[in-house]
Amino acid sequence: MADTHVRPNVLFVLTDQERYDVSAPDGPPVKTDAMDALSSDGMRFTRAFTPISICSSARASLLTGQFPHGHGMLNNCHEADAIRANLPSDVPTFSELLAENGYDCTYTGKWHVGRDRTPEEYGFSYLGGSDTHHDDIDEAFEEYRRERGVPLGSVDLEEVLYTGDDPRDDDGTFVAAKTSIDVEATRAWFLAERTIEAIEAHADDGGEFDGVDGDGPFFHRADFYGPHHPYVVPEPYASMYDPSEIESPASYAETFDGKPRVHENYLAYRGVADFDWELWAEAVAKYWGFVTLIDDQLGRILEALEEHGLADETVVVHASDHGDFVGGHRQFNKGPLMYDDTYRIPLQVRWPGVVDPGSVCEHPVHLHDLAPTFLELADVAAPETFDARSLVPLLEGDEDGHGRDGSGRDDGDWPDSVFAQYHGDEFGLYSQRMVRTARYKYVYNGPDVDELYDLEADSGELQNLIDHPDYERVRREMRKRLIEWMDETADPNRGWVPDVLLRASRDGG
Template identity: 40%
Template sequence: MTAATGPSDTRRTNVLFLMTDQHRVDTLGAYGNRMAQTPTLDALAASGTRFDRWYTPTAICTPARASLLTGQAPFRHRVLANHERNVGYLEDLEDGTFTFVEALREHGYNTGLVGKWHAGTVKNAAAFGFDGPDLPGWHNPVDHEDYLAYLAERDLPPYEISDRIRGTLPNGGPGNLLAARLHQPLEATFEHYLATRTIEMLERYADDFRSGARPFFLELNFFGPHLPYVVPDKYFDLVDPETVPLPRSIAETFQGKPPVQANYSAHWTFDTMPIETTRKLIAVYWGYVAMIDLEIGRVMAALERLGLTDETAVFFSCDHGEFTGSHRLHDKGPAMYEDIYRTPGILRVPGGPAGQVRTEFVSLLDCTATILDLAGIDPAPAVDSRSLVPLAAGEHPEWADDIVCEFHGHHFPYPQRMLRTDRYKLVVNPDSTNELYDLETDPDELLNVYSHPEMAGVRHRMMRRIYQVLRERGDNFYHWMTTMYDVGDVDHDPTQSGLDETTYAVAPA
């Protein structure tokens, strides 16, 4: 993608960035879930722009968050795995890497982050210029001193759980905790704490903004609805499991699919739990989303109370999706299904049209250039990002009709690249079978048609297109593809030997 130019005026807009973790797009009423209890986010979509084809650059927490921070695709910034399951990749951005937060501070912005960081190991949010409590890790740090002080000040009870839900691992051990009942009132939950701290920071930033001293960027990052879904009684029991529709991809057989998917299913213990447990997990997940929506509502009400609504752009998205039983899987991993790559994405900019729905392929990566654009800063250093401001403003610029995503491993190295078009999805798996899905006839991605003879034309066209994009980006994954697949005529020496004039192009007869 090419970066957009800056806005025509130099007015510096405030930005409120709301982010969740591991959030399915089909949990929101704005995206068609009639059973959803998400009035705050539905209202945000109704007052701004809902993006229907919003994708994560990679479905894993730390690399996706590093991409948001830098505007670089994961292969470029090279922070490719979570610290907790790191398989030898970089764990922190290299010194000197461009980040939007440092650019904002240099241009006079207050910059705050409350909640999940998880974009590096040694370098925390403060190292890049964010105000806010240091909250490391991938799940709610319920033993954090600031959270414990929050509870003590309000005479609220500590974290305690029961009704744990987990399966059985292949080796007979207990599976990962998937959900549990939390014995705390709503006011004591970590989510309520995060929203409270965000409102406190928003009030401080509002004073600076009104005085003319500084505009602000404020990011609220919830750790949920990432599993385990640990919520109080009201939300644990909010949705009747008997009313929950099961995902159709629960019929997954893994036939014709890369074997790693069946292995991941065993790791996440899906087949060791009755189907009623799957329904309950989905119900609790929806309850978790409803609870987070309520807390976002508190922050949005504070924005209105402080008179900042008309001068603040509001984003909502997440780092990636969640399986929650789809394809007999939980969490995320080496399977590039829509469940974890297509995510919610909502943006409201001051003066933009209300209730707009856009179908362009956009990415969490594009938020970086958008934030810079709103601040009147040249977004060019966010090299893999493109500003969404024209789309949110109702304009119709030329836009790519496909999107490329990538994956590098979780628990173990596992490289993948994906091309998504209007109808089809191609996934290149060097260690295994490639995948091709017709999302018009098979929206649940159950039938891999990569080897079907009638799909040869589609397969060849998409393989050549993804090869072209990877070469243009400088993603060296293309080297493997050069010798293994029909990538079309090649205008370079694929051996990189420099010893003769050979190219991979077929010589004329």
């Protein structure tokens, strides 16, 4: 157990649609000094995954410690086809429990877990920074921009890229651009500034912020609106990475042979069917620049912790709600394609005095495992509704991963696989389930062909081995694992999907 006599502060930085590889040591040449520092000073997780690759659903899972089928937010809440417009008020969240147990909880930036219910209804004091697309909670950033003489919507953009037949025509989806504003006028800078002001107030160092009383411990959540598209960045980030020097990933060789039909359909749906690598490299360069812009803001936040004497008593966590294709498998954004591009996420944790600096955890973990983790750090029991495990045993260096579930019960050794799902987005409902081990990934696609990948032989997930005779044993084992996950998590589809899978196995499928 964590030291119950000293409850640490927690600074949680969540990015939006950040790929795992951009901050990985063996990833592309993206400058991520602050994230690298968290890894060198703390623990880096190599196999962290989102339970679902869509914003509202993943963020609701993070709050509730449940898989999406548990909390019911199956797709994005702002869309016309939203299954639920808000997270139900009777579902327990880690933030409410922290607030009830003495934590001063503050929040800046993206929310996207409801149209009407905001962080204020879940134990947080909201300090501003929302945008009007996903959330319309406050006007703080809009006022900030007006004061700087660059109102929102008034700035000319260069190097603009859109989806569709003409990549320079704004009839398509806005992908990327260079903006003429200075760094201090970006939303990323503003969110970091608000977070720094909150740190000052939490430190009782003369800072003032409504909802912050300076009494510890605190939990602050900083949610950046990026590197989600549109990848709009100012100099020096706009030209930091040369598109001509960016190599295409292995998955760019995608042919869609043997894949579910929806994969190729998504090229046209997203408007990128005619994108060549030259266009994708342009988008990737801006995406990388966006990552570095946010990383620099994280660096400013970490410096503030040091300056105010809070670094040694604050657990710092960086993660993302899910990843981004950015040309991987020739795709844009995300969707019913359960590749690592969008399901594998970065996760770094610095816990001074507890986590060994430079440690690496290879145990598979879920994003929503952070919910019981935050509660255990605070010496607060997680509710029975949580379907996640606290990461504290892993952070404390338990090599066997002998962990506790969300309620603190001894739950045996750490699982050797992760479970994920997808329920569709504006393209239409499309039920999927996925189980992934260190080597294999199996995807159940209800209305189409299933998928099986040997990640050791095919890291780009290009060859679907679902019908390969040499993988019959693997196919059976992975289907069995999926059934076990569905049973363990009370997945409503367990009423009929297991029968389908077992019958397919008996029939040689």
